[in-house]
Amino acid sequence: MKFFIIGLLTTALVSCGTNQKKETKKNTPQKDSVKYTRNWESLKKHKTPDWFLDAKFGIYCHWGPYSVPAYETEWYAHWMYVNKDNPEAKKGKAHKIHDYHVKKYGPLDKFGYKDFIPMFKAEKFDAAEWADLFQKAGAKFAGPVSEHADGFAMWDSDLTKWDSKDMGPKRDVMGELSKEIRKRDMKFIATFHRHWLFGWYPTWDETTDASKPEYAGLYGPKLKKGDNKMPKSKHQLDNGDQSYYPVADKDFNDEWLNRLKEIIDKYNPDLVWFDNKMDVISEEHRKEFLEYYYNYADKNKQEVVSTYKFYDFAKGSAIYDLERARMSEKKDFPWLTDDSIDWNAWSHISNPKYKSTNRLIDFLVDVVSKNGAVLLNITPRADGTIPEPVKERLLEMGQWLKVNGEAIYGTRTFEIYGEGDAKVVEGHLSEQKNADNTSKDIRFTTKGNVLYATVLDWPQEEELVIKSLKKGNTLNKNRITSIQMLGNEGDLKFHEKEDGLHIVLPKKTGKHAFCFRIN
Template sequence: MAAVACAGTVAATEQAAFTPPDAATIEQQWVAANKPYDHARSEILAQTEKVAWQGPMQPDWQRLTAYRTPDWYRDAKFGIFIHWGVYSVPAFKGEWYPRHMYEREGENSDRYRHQIATYGPMPKVGYKDLIPLFKAEHFDPDAWAKLFREAGARYVVPVAEHHDGFAMYDSKLSDWTAVKMGPHRDVIGELAKAIRAQGMKLGLSSHRAEHDWFYEYGRQFDSDVNDPRYAALYGPAHPNKGAKGEDGQDVDWTFVSDAYLNDWLARSAEIVQDYHPDLMYFDWWIGQPRFRGALADFAAFYYNQAAARQQGVVLNYKLNDMRPGTGTLNIERGQAAGIREQPWQTETSVSPDSWGYAEGDTYKSPDEIVQLLADVVSKNGNLLLNIGPKADGTIPDEARGILQAVGQWMHANGDAIYGTRPWQRFGEGPTEVAAGTNQDTKTKPYTADDFRFTMKNGQLYAIEMAWPATKHALIHSIGPTMKVTSVTLLATGKPVPFTQQPDGLHLDLPAQPQGVHVYAYRIALASH
């Protein structure tokens, strides 16, 4: 007991001896660390401003409501998200490891203990020391792209930079990139080429807005986050100060400097200038009030430069971060209660617990993924499904198996998904989804009485969420006044006997097809 008390006293003395830097010092160190990139940043910002004011759009939220989601995106329905970076090295509880590895107390302190036990004590060892271990020696972008195409994806969205501040692309604004460190490869550039070679659209995501505060826990004790030599990697690491407003909603009072906003805008624009993505995705913190002006600048720039190339592009945002109609809403790990007038997207991961690869992860079943896809598409949405590759560049077997199973289902049933639009109602059945953000694991299991509907070229598709035990299906929404001429089970390509009765369309089903347990029917209707 005496030894424990002594150790606790020493730790308390060391903590008391450390004085965290003040906000002014933090900002000065960060600005100084980024000074080598001032000229390149200024050039990018000048070009961004020029383009933002020259084209069909302007950086004004009213003018930006002229945006329209391109047809390629509305037709695509299914994309792949990729969370891959230095955080894949520890592979410990996901992509927020670099933040929580500096959190010494609280529910996430297991990351700190894991870091110390595995890699060594702080401040000698920190997140920067994991970069050389991120070798990506088995990374094969062509093989990845082929797998994604076979999975049925029509667009792919790699993370260009996550909250950790390590760019997976070739940047003129940072030395902390995958080109100059770690893999020594332009990961995004290689993926962009491979994805487009497979006929898919390229999306890129930037989570850099959150980098402003991501390493804040490292400010509270003697860690390498406080070493000015690494300020360009760890960022300002300002304290993240949240509070409740008078309406009970979250209000964020975290400090964001003009210098950081300029850097964020320049880095976002650089990605667009160098890789011309068909889709740009931002995480939730761009809704922080200080980003509003810079976000409008970026949106106008992005849309205008795309228009000059006759490229239809998508800008994904979350929550209320953009004015409705100025971009395409993304609901994180969530669903919509009904058909949304504007196209939208949900993103979820093959793992219910993490986005980046983590050892010991659990995985969803292919059935769950396809059921989610059917529900989202019936409500005018797209599904962006995430995987987290390992640090060596291999895709976990569990994730690969899910993609292959989904691909087999899409190959047989894709006619009910691709290019469709919502019907007069999204579906029927007893199961109600848990709508909203971070609700995707709260929906009860679907039953054979649950159907989702889509339309294309005058034909109706009914997707049955499970196979009935009686080999008989009843679709109440297709009443006797709708003249059905034929029903085809897409899984077999064969006709299904049917009768129309006052209570709906009755189907006499064959033996259950093998594979994912979700079944699509093409229902031909007589023209009036």
């Protein structure tokens, strides 16, 4: 009997695989957590909390081992394995990154992505300093990328040794940031890309380290090239994309879900954000995540938000999120857009092209006027420092919000989002198609009996004319008693005329969008 028991224990330990540090019990909702059940109709009953409707602006960051090479893109971990003979190399910079990697670091069987992890030391990372910057920038919610497509967890995980506590920085990045962010009365968020990992690395290619079983905990399960494929998401098929990508098996689905449950149990995030391509995960696992998260929060009297892209969750069960994009019109539902401070990449790279502060503020104002919120990505270096141009832009945004925040935070939409010449091009990754705004572009928000009109550039004329508020208009049913410009003392003269509301402009103060409080 003794030998039989030892044999069973040995088998159990071997079955844990390379991905786990130790055997852990599965996370399951408590039996009394029954407010939400695992079906879309039940999950749609979850209400968007007021804190999210009021917050409008958050910050997150792509930061991990991919920050070490700092070359071209946060997708370095993928493209470094794609040589010129790979069909994917047709996508532009692919084999350029492969050639760069081999030339600088060596062949992929000698120096793979795993070898960047010891170089990712984060020796200058200061969670308090980051949280101070986020607060000064005016963010109301913030957090790191919990796990990117590279498979490296940025928290102290019991499910894998490939995490920031055991390797690289040897620090619990999420734990440190969650404490410092919450100290400053901001909401803490977790963002999650792990579903991209299935097929991210060429685990079938025996000429690379990605094929070796001892690294499966980082690189993902061993696949056959071209195996386990299915059409892309409904959104992509609807838009004519007939390419294919892998569909995850049960083990990968379970690991995806258990990592999320661990994040929830350890860090209580107020918002869990997902990148697209989540339909590689089974619908049942996606529903189980929302069931677990919403019930966990309900039990702890915490108001939470989850997001999704395209068709990954049922409409109404979470907040719809866009990527590098915005809406062209006001929506009757709250939504989010995630955008990067760098036009070129989501992580720190050697040749950044940062957006101007003016562009970032105009984007925020436009999004808020249409019932949206902005999640702005920033790009820390591998050592944990934040580039000075990024800091400068965040602090300038914070200064603007200090003066004009009452036209943003806690506001709701007007009858129309605004007026002006700017035409917004909608669609995934469409932001570069949208031109800068001018003084003709005015955006509206409301709070009680106050209407805010924000003009996105300073008019050349002596008067600001708001055509939508012309004499006898049906949009504003209240009599205007006074008007002020935020950041200026005193009331402004105004006249309601047939062609619009004329506001006599004061002396210009400030450099970006200009907010007028119409009482």
